[in-house]
Amino acid sequence: xxxxxxxxxxxxxxxxxxxxxxxxxxxxxxxxDAFTAMLWGAFGDWPKFLETGAATAILRPLGEAGTKxxxxxxxxxxxxxxxxxxxxxxxxxGQLAVGALAAAVVGAKLEAxxxxxxxxxxxxxxxxxxxxxxLPAILKLKRxxxxxxxxxxxxxxxxxxxxxxxxxxxxxxxASGDNSISGTDQIHATAELPxxxxxxxxxxxxxxxxxxxxxxxxxxLTRFTRGFEWKAIGLSQDAARASGIDVDRGFLEAMxxxxxxxxxxxxxxxxxxxxxxxxxxxAPWGFDGIAMALIGQGHxxxxxxxxxxxxxxxxxxxxxxxxxxxxxxxxxxxxxxxxLVAAKLMWERLLRTRGTP
Amino acid sequence: xxELRHITKRFNGVAALEDVSLEVKPGERLALIxxxxxxxxxxxxVLYGLYQPDQGEVCxxxxxxxxxxxxxxxxxxxxMVHQHFTLVPTLTVTENVVLxxxxxxxxxxxxVRARKEVDDTCAKFGFQLDTGAVVRExxxxxxxxxxxxxxxxxGVKTLILDEPTAVLTPQEADxxxxxxxxxxxxxxxxxxxxxxxxxxxxxxxxxxxxxxxKKVAEVVPGETSPEHLxxxxxxxxxxxxxxxxxxxxxQAPPSSGAVPxxxxxxxxxxxxxLPQGEGTLQLTHLTAQGLHDLTLTLHPGEILGxxxxxGNGQRELAEVLTGLRPxxxxxxxxxxxxxxxxxxxxxxxxxxTHIPEDRLRRALITDLTVEENVSLGRHTxxxxxxxxxxxxxxxxxxxxxxLETNDVRPRDPQLRAGGLSGGNQQKLVVGxxxxxxxxxxxxxxxxxxxxxxxxxxxxxxxxxxxxxxxxVLLISLDLDEVLELSDxxxxxxxxxxxxxxxxAQFDERVLGRRMLGVVDA
Numbered sequence: 001x002x003x004x005x006x007x008x009x010x011x012x013x014x015x016x017x018x019x020x021x022x023x024x025x026x027x028x029x030x031x032x033d034a035f036t037a038m039l040w041g042a043f044g045d046w047p048k049f050l051e052t053g054a055a056t057a058i059l060r061p062l063g064e065a066g067t068k069x070x071x072x073x074x075x076x077x078x079x080x081x082x083x084x085x086x087x088x089x090x091x092x093x094g095q096l097a098v099g100a101l102a103a104a105v106v107g108a109k110l111e112a113x114x115x116x117x118x119x120x121x122x123x124x125x126x127x128x129x130x131x132x133x134x135l136p137a138i139l140k141l142k143r144x145x146x147x148x149x150x151x152x153x154x155x156x157x158x159x160x161x162x163x164x165x166x167x168x169x170x171x172x173x174x175a176s177g178d179n180s181i182s183g184t185d186q187i188h189a190t191a192e193l194p195x196x197x198x199x200x201x202x203x204x205x206x207x208x209x210x211x212x213x214x215x216x217x218x219x220x221l222t223r224f225t226r227g228f229e230w231k232a233i234g235l236s237q238d239a240a241r242a243s244g245i246d247v248d249r250g251f252l253e254a255m256x257x258x259x260x261x262x263x264x265x266x267x268x269x270x271x272x273x274x275x276x277x278x279x280x281x282x283a284p285w286g287f288d289g290i291a292m293a294l295i296g297q298g299h300x301x302x303x304x305x306x307x308x309x310x311x312x313x314x315x316x317x318x319x320x321x322x323x324x325x326x327x328x329x330x331x332x333x334x335x336x337x338x339x340l341v342a343a344k345l346m347w348e349r350l351l352r353t354r355g356t357p
Numbered sequence: 358x359x360e361l362r363h364i365t366k367r368f369n370g371v372a373a374l375e376d377v378s379l380e381v382k383p384g385e386r387l388a389l390i391x392x393x394x395x396x397x398x399x400x401x402x403v404l405y406g407l408y409q410p411d412q413g414e415v416c417x418x419x420x421x422x423x424x425x426x427x428x429x430x431x432x433x434x435x436x437m438v439h440q441h442f443t444l445v446p447t448l449t450v451t452e453n454v455v456l457x458x459x460x461x462x463x464x465x466x467x468x469v470r471a472r473k474e475v476d477d478t479c480a481k482f483g484f485q486l487d488t489g490a491v492v493r494e495x496x497x498x499x500x501x502x503x504x505x506x507x508x509x510x511x512g513v514k515t516l517i518l519d520e521p522t523a524v525l526t527p528q529e530a531d532x533x534x535x536x537x538x539x540x541x542x543x544x545x546x547x548x549x550x551x552x553x554x555x556x557x558x559x560x561x562x563x564x565x566x567x568x569x570x571k572k573v574a575e576v577v578p579g580e581t582s583p584e585h586l587x588x589x590x591x592x593x594x595x596x597x598x599x600x601x602x603x604x605x606x607x608q609a610p611p612s613s614g615a616v617p618x619x620x621x622x623x624x625x626x627x628x629x630x631l632p633q634g635e636g637t638l639q640l641t642h643l644t645a646q647g648l649h650d651l652t653l654t655l656h657p658g659e660i661l662g663x664x665x666x667x668g669n670g671q672r673e674l675a676e677v678l679t680g681l682r683p684x685x686x687x688x689x690x691x692x693x694x695x696x697x698x699x700x701x702x703x704x705x706x707x708x709x710t711h712i713p714e715d716r717l718r719r720a721l722i723t724d725l726t727v728e729e730n731v732s733l734g735r736h737t738x739x740x741x742x743x744x745x746x747x748x749x750x751x752x753x754x755x756x757x758x759x760l761e762t763n764d765v766r767p768r769d770p771q772l773r774a775g776g777l778s779g780g781n782q783q784k785l786v787v788g789x790x791x792x793x794x795x796x797x798x799x800x801x802x803x804x805x806x807x808x809x810x811x812x813x814x815x816x817x818x819x820x821x822x823x824x825x826x827x828x829v830l831l832i833s834l835d836l837d838e839v840l841e842l843s844d845x846x847x848x849x850x851x852x853x854x855x856x857x858x859x860x861a862q863f864d865e866r867v868l869g870r871r872m873l874g875v876v877d878a
Contacts, residue, residue, distance in 0.1 A: 243734035244702035
């Protein structure tokens with residue numbers, strides 16, 4: 001808990017700074033209204049619910065927050081597990097795109113009953129993401145290419161291949177009647193992630209999957225000897241190698257898992273909300289994953305918590321526009337929180353001087 | 358004349374120096390001796406401006422001066438040569454010597470003048486150095502001379518040498534002492550920090566003995582003996598009381614071989630031998646990067662010492678044997694079966710363990726806890742694991758007993774390994790490796806940076822392993838240590854074995870020549 005303190009304080013400070021910024025540029029009354037709206041948009045409009053008794057006032061915001069949180073958790077875990085062995089996976093965006101495409105293709109081209117279809121889509125997405133992450137891992141082990149360089153560049157390779165060719169070319173949806181449709185074919189209903197709170201809310205199985213993934217990752221990293229090996233590799237490759245740990249294998253496994261998580265993030269995006277690979281993926285989920293992993297300090301449950309918070313704030317951010325405050329404020333908070341967490345030494349010094357005078 | 362008056366220095370409340378007074382007079386050779394952590398280096402660091410004393414004062418010619426930085430110390434004529442050199446390897450001798458106060462001509466570096474000035478300094482004090490040579494290509498002994506010339510070139514009147522012979526061959530050490538004698542004849546004061554009693558007796562005109570932060574005696578060599586000095590250095594009464602002699606944050610720089618002059622009882626070899634042939638490790642015409650055509654056999658129940666000047670293939674040899682370095686030709690045979698694949702994992706699986714030279718790089722992960730470090734290497738086996746899961750109670754139990762038997766302090770399995778003092782880290786590493794009952798033990802510089810009690814404990818454990826029938830390969834830069842512990846010694850020079858000696862043939866002079874690559878006619 002003590003270790004989480006810098007992250008918690010960073011997030012709170014970031015929100016406060018943004019509030020003050022909004023207050024100074026508009027006025028503090030408007031800022032307060034806008035931030036309250038963001039909060040209701042993130043975690044349910046409880047006052048409206050109490051007033052009108054309309055359940056949708058809570059369910060709809062929760063749905064938006066939950067779907068965003070699920071994707072952020074997956075890409076955050078992707079970056080976090082690579083971090084555990086000391087690798088910086090900047091390639092979650094590309095891995096997510098490959099996974100998303102795999103899920104969209106299997107969801108649309110294949111027919112299978114209910115849960116089997118979903119499982120196949122998820123497996124295809126995980127495999128696609130993992131294989132796409134295997135590339136930089138092999139380049140690193142065989143040729144010594146730094147993973148930061150290769151994963152960054154492979155992001156653009158993925159975007160160019162998928163968005164600029166496959167989705168507008170070979171995999172483009174057939175036009176129905178006079179309407180030309182952007183993106184790939186719609187997935188079958190059997191491949192859609194079931195919704196958890198009825199039709200009024202888009203909250204789906206994806207959030208549950210993300211929670212399970214975070215918990216499982218945490219257990220793996222802390223309870224299993226292989227998880228211990230990853231930690232040892234991340235802290236000291238030399239000592240890990242000298243003690244007989246297969247460092248190369250650790251790199252491979254961690255990158256495969258990282259890619260699989262990013263791919264699953266893509267699958268949750270497609271199977272839960274988009275229902276096809278759209279013309280463009282929208283938010284840079286993979287890059288946001290870096291922020292989630294860093295603010296969550298690489299701890300799987302920390303990533304889950306941070307993703308839930310920022311997933312919510314982003315969902316609520318759209319409501320700020322009603323008060324003339326730009327909807328990008330949640331992203332600003334995320335960026336500030338990241339900066340403040342990165343100033344780790346500052347927190348350590350502040351917390352220490354408080355603790356022991 | 359320099360006077361240190363009633364110096365006290367504390368680190369986190371622990372006194373590293375307590376009311377120490379010392380005079381350094383022109384023209385004398387003062388030896389400052391004591392165990393690791395006794396305060397020798399701390400005291401000199403106060404004089405050199407690296408530490409500020411909490412109490413007491415430093416006087417130069419009767420005038421109280423606050424020396425805040427090494428630059429101020431240099432300006433007052435105090436120079437210090439550390440054990441770890443501060444030279445730029447890619448620059449020439451001249452460039453290194455003038456670095457920081459280079460002569461210039463119209464704003465441009467005047468290397469011609471610089472070289473002439475440095476040559477003059479060398480000539481004045483009788484150093485034979487090629488001032489145009491690139492430092493990287495010099496031997497360790499010559500690099501040390503460059504360090505000394507660097508200090509002399511700045512007009513130093515007092516020269517502090519911190520454990521200067523730790524990295525030298527006996528011949529190079531003799532040369533160093535000849536040089537210091539010339540310097541003192543010139544009127545300079547030379548202070549030697551050491552814990553090698555033989556050299557102290559030969560070198561000094563005065564000896565100050567430190568123990569646990571206090572100066573306990575001042576003697577002249579004519580009135581003392583190595584035995585007497587050893588007695589002064591080690592407070593036997595305090596050892597009997599079992600007081601923890603904490604290694605403060607002021608730990609002296611790593612050094613090897615404390616009081617080698619003390620005779621050590623060698624237990625008989627092979628009390629309970631392993632079955633025939635077990636644990637025999639052989640290299641035949643093995644060549645690897647840094648190693649040329651090595652042939653050697655390591656027998657169970659013996660300590661095979663490798664002597665050599667730093668950087669002559671010892672590290673590479675240890676890496677090959679422990680699976681960290683591939684070889685290009687030749688064979689490695691273990692228990693009479695040729696080995697084709699050899700990784701750290703396989704080496705451990707065969708019972709070959711490693712106490713590496715650089716414990717912070719290879720042996721310990723400072724950000725892991727003590728118990729996690731204890732499990733490192735055996736983390737997939739009981740009692741550290743149950744199937745794929747970590748066995749937390751098993752790990753804790755074994756760690757607790759290991760800390761106890763190896764006297765690692767504090768006895769806290771959950772402490773960060775980086776929070777242990779150097780000596781306790783080494784005790785932890787040694788304890789961990791020996792706990793697996795190895796057949797072969799590759800030990801590199803096992804006593805580096807340890808105090809006398811820890812050195813004795815580590816050496817005793819090596820003898821215990823030998824008695825068990827373990828094959829021990831001891832690589833050390835400290836020739837005294839190698840000669841004392843080994844049943845047989847191989848000398849390495851430039852990646853080759855240049856000599857083999859059994860105990861009866863041990864002769865420092867002959868070994869020293871082989872270490873320098875000189876083959877006797």
